[in-house]
Amino acid sequence: MTTELSPDALPELLERARKDYAALAARGLSLDLTRGKPAPAQLDLAEDLLSLPDGRHTAADGTDVRNYGGLQGLPELREIFADALQVPVTQLVALGNSSLELMHDCLVHALLGRVPGAESRWVDQERIAFLCPVPGYDRHFALCERFGIEMIPVPMTPDGPDMDEVERLAAGDAAVKGIWCVPKYSNPDGACYSDETVARLAAMSAAAPDFRIFWDNAYAVHHLTDEPVETADLLAACAASGNPDRVFVFGSSSKVTFAGSGVAFFGASPDNVRWLLANNAKRSIGPDKVNQLRHALFLRDAAGLRAHMARQRELLRPKFDAVQRILAAELGGTGLAEWTDPKGGYFVTLRVPDGCAKEVVRRASEAGIVLTPAGATHPYGDDPRDATIRIAPTFPVQDDLEQAMLGLTTCVRLVGYEKLSA
Numbered sequence: 493m494t495t496e497l498s499p500d501a502l503p504e505l506l507e508r509a510r511k512d513y514a515a516l517a518a519r520g521l522s523l524d525l526t527r528g529k530p531a532p533a534q535l536d537l538a539e540d541l542l543s544l545p546d547g548r549h550t551a552a553d554g555t556d557v558r559n560y561g562g563l564q565g566l567p568e569l570r571e572i573f574a575d576a577l578q579v580p581v582t583q584l585v586a587l588g589n590s591s592l593e594l595m596h597d598c599l600v601h602a603l604l605g606r607v608p609g610a611e612s613r614w615v616d617q618e619r620i621a622f623l624c625p626v627p628g629y630d631r632h633f634a635l636c637e638r639f640g641i642e643m644i645p646v647p648m649t650p651d652g653p654d655m656d657e658v659e660r661l662a663a664g665d666a667a668v669k670g671i672w673c674v675p676k677y678s679n680p681d682g683a684c685y686s687d688e689t690v691a692r693l694a695a696m697s698a699a700a701p702d703f704r705i706f707w708d709n710a711y712a713v714h715h716l717t718d719e720p721v722e723t724a725d726l727l728a729a730c731a732a733s734g735n736p737d738r739v740f741v742f743g744s745s746s747k748v749t750f751a752g753s754g755v756a757f758f759g760a761s762p763d764n765v766r767w768l769l770a771n772n773a774k775r776s777i778g779p780d781k782v783n784q785l786r787h788a789l790f791l792r793d794a795a796g797l798r799a800h801m802a803r804q805r806e807l808l809r810p811k812f813d814a815v816q817r818i819l820a821a822e823l824g825g826t827g828l829a830e831w832t833d834p835k836g837g838y839f840v841t842l843r844v845p846d847g848c849a850k851e852v853v854r855r856a857s858e859a860g861i862v863l864t865p866a867g868a869t870h871p872y873g874d875d876p877r878d879a880t881i882r883i884a885p886t887f888p889v890q891d892d893l894e895q896a897m898l899g900l901t902t903c904v905r906l907v908g909y910e911k912l913s914a
């Protein structure tokens with residue numbers, strides 16, 4: 493962040509920011525830029541799901557989807573998502589409506605049972621830690637907090653986590669049992685893991701024999717440009733490096749079809765898949781195959797999935813463009829902010845001067861613009877620099893989004909110039 497500001501200009505800039513903020517507060521707005529939810533218009537694209545499976549109840553292999561059973565999920569649906577998630581169909585499991593739920597369950601099974609390769613249950617160990625690339629997804633961190641798993645922050649780079657740090661920590665500490673990764677269009681800064689990052693994750697030595705990469709590929713098909721990013725295949729790389737069990741792949745159709753009624757996926761080595769299915773067999777007599785059949789009929793095949801995501805992109809692109817346009821027009825050259833320009837996914841990260849993020853969020857909230865709490869992007873809600881703000885542009889209608897972004901930039905100017913004047 494370089495400032496092009498001459499000290500003489502500061503009083504006037506602060507004065508203008510104060511006036512703009514007073515005008516903003518007087519408008520009595522009520523806008524929300526918090527959660528990365530699909531907008532109703534995106535959900536409308538999948539409205540046909542509501543009239544499927546249209547009287548059909550037999551899957552391609554003859555399974556009666558109305559009945560119990562089929563723990564691995566319908567093969568025709570797994571086939572549609574296998575390429576996108578880079579998991580062979582035989583190693584992919586289609587389950588309930590939420591991948592977060594699956595991540596939760598995998599942690600619980602690892603705590604209370606034994607993952608392949610484990611010498612003991614995680615809960616029997618004195619200390620368990622996960623590496624947490626930051627900024628990251630608050631719900632990953634909430635899961636760690638819930639289960640008393642220590643979180644060790646590792647800085648993100650545009651190519652993924654700082655791999656020197658990851659290698660050092662994973663090799664040096666047997667309590668480090670895993671790492672959270674959102675490999676494509678990451679939440680929140682849109683980073684995509686480079687081939688080198690993937691190769692190093694697969695091949696690095698880990699002190700814990702049961703080390704797991706929680707590979708949350710939530711945005712695998714959520715491109716915003718004509719150049720879809722392809723990340724390297726971690727599952728294959730792990731197998732090739734002699735660490736076949738190292739990765740759990742997660743994904744879902746939450747931001748493809750319906751965020752509350754999609755289908756979630758788990759992919760891994762044959763041993764890991766057997767482990768999950770054996771654990772699942774205790775908690776369920778089978779997933780919701782009617783919903784899985786509905787999805788298979790609606791999406792048809794991998795090309796159908798891509799075509800559907802192209803329609804999503806048409807709705808999302810103008811919103812992400814507006815965010816870039818407004819940030820550049822209002823904050824460009826001020827030295828008060830830097831931001832990401834993601835090629836996909838659901839978020840933009842805004843970085844403000846150190847010590848300003850919480851205050852920007854507070855001022856925005858007082859003016860009727862709700863933002864994700866500052867700090868949520870870091871373990872324990874603590875961003876040591878207090879500089880990161882997550883923007884979620886998908887849900888509001890275009891006009892509300894633009895109003896909220898303008899308001900946010902006013903708050904950044906106000907707080908930033910106040911700090912410079914202090």
Ligand code: PLP
Pocket residue numbers: 528589590591592593629674679708710743744745746751756
């Ligand atoms: N993983 C990431 C990185 C997310 O951003 C989200 C939702 O915002 C989820 C998982 C939630 O996925 P699901 O709806 O499948 O539980």
